[in-house]
Amino acid sequence: MDTPATYNRSTTTDEVQNSVSLPLTWRDYIEVTKPGIVKSNLIVIVTGFWLASAWSDTFSFLLFLITVVGSSLVMGGSCVLNNYLDRDLDLKMERTKDRIIASGRMSAQFALIYGMSLILIGTTMLGIWANSLAALLGLIGAFIYVVVYTAWMKRTTDLNTVVGAISGAMPPLIGWAAVTGNLEQGAWVLFGFLFIWQIPHFLALAIMKSEDYRAAGYQMLPVVKGFLETKRQILLWTGALVPVSLFLYTVGVVGKIYFVTAAVLGLGWLALAIAGFFAQDVMKWARQMFAYSLVYLIVLCVVMMLNAL
Template sequence: MDHGTEIGKEVLGRSRIQTVSPPLWKDYLSLMKPGITLSNLIATVAGFRLAAGGWGQPGTFFWTLAGTFLVVAGGCVWNNVYDRDIDPWMSRTRTRPIPAGRISWRSARWIGWGFSLLGLIILLRCVNVLSAVWGAVGVGWYVFVYTAWFKRKSPWNTVIGGVAGAVPPVIGWTAVTGEMGWPAWVLFFILFFWQPPHFYALALLKEAEYRKAGIPMWPVVRGWRETWEQMAACAWVLLPISGLLPLLGYVSWEYLWVVIPLGFAFGGWIGAGRWVYKRDRWARQVFRLSLVYLLGWMAAVIHFAG
């Protein structure tokens, strides 16, 4: 449900030339955006383990991941369907199977609906009502609020879309507890504030293409300086929020030995962007560092929970 963690050579500024069409199964797999789906599943595992203080009931764990996978994958397919008119304008997306004509958007639409509905049914019937509600919030927000509305209308699209990206660990938490609590909100806001620096780094690298496609990303509308200010603000807000979990008693204090250095490295490198001259290189480094931070934080939650 995260609205765009796609790692590829084209994202990092190096060209990719496609000479041979991939197998059809790879095209269908790419519609589900495996990188996004996997990162969302890991975040769900983090929320589940934090709530359970371990691995909980195997059946609940399995159905939570199965339902979340389908909900996230369905939302990603729908994102491909809806963006088929603007994807050809960007090097990062123009070789996707729908704009390239390898898969019909009509057939993809049914996959998106089918996956999302099946995932919500699994969460409702095999997990609990609240996890299904959060799953519906995540996919609905990603598809209708972000993709179909704010992405093309407002420079706040990244911030608004961050709601969907912050949902997976909450699904994991509610799958165990059946209720919201302070730790669930902490998980939500950690992912919410992580997303703007991550996606704005990508937007800075692809500013010209977003402009050509008519997408009002923050760098396109407000410029580099305001984009950097927002990235820095989110990164430094992220640091104290990520330190709340030991205070709430759900992870051991050793967790801070991982998360605090990661937070200072992330925030410090973004802060240093104010004085850099090679801005593309800096943005590329921030993008990579944001992935290191996310994976490190999730690993710390999973390892030190309980």
């Protein structure tokens, strides 16, 4: 068994050849948790917590910190296990072949223990200092992401993006549940909003990275059914997102400023999705869709919090 504090240059995941030992740094332990994904999910955790606090007319800064830290540990641990399970296919893709676990710089055995430990610590924090519902939601999200999405569906079906979106929509539920101990109507609208948002967002990314996914053997929609069907699915889900995004106003969680902002940005994204059928440069269009989706989410989350009722 490789020691966790060494780098091991390897040609395969499990058999190390020509190894060069170097000490792991604290950055390596952070990098393997995919901090970009964790940070992007923090905004929706904070949004769920903030809206629930406004809805229930209560706010605890200590509970806020516990929710953020506990959720981050669960998400980070899940990402470590994602890297652990994907290490064989990561070696086949140019952009992922140098990841810490895939390249052997961190041993697979240690990564497994590390990821599970982070999830355990995070759910324990949520269960003890927030509530059992928040902890349970964290575990459900981790299970779907690691077991259902990563270990199973990414390798077997192009429906993996839809199923994976369930785990990605759990963070706002965790934030909401930490405050109220329940999942009121507003929490479920947030879940639906983020669930639908992820699908056109990640399908655009799948188009951008389609050749990498093809080389690795991932069953992503652009690889299995082509760009035209992917564009159709992007249009379908973007169209569905527009009315769902407005439900937060109808259930009394946010005000009119959010309603107008969501309507304008949603119609703008829908127009861009339609433009994809006429795009001469599909990759350029996919990059525009991906960038727009990020701006859309960040702006709406900020407006939600500023316009919370």
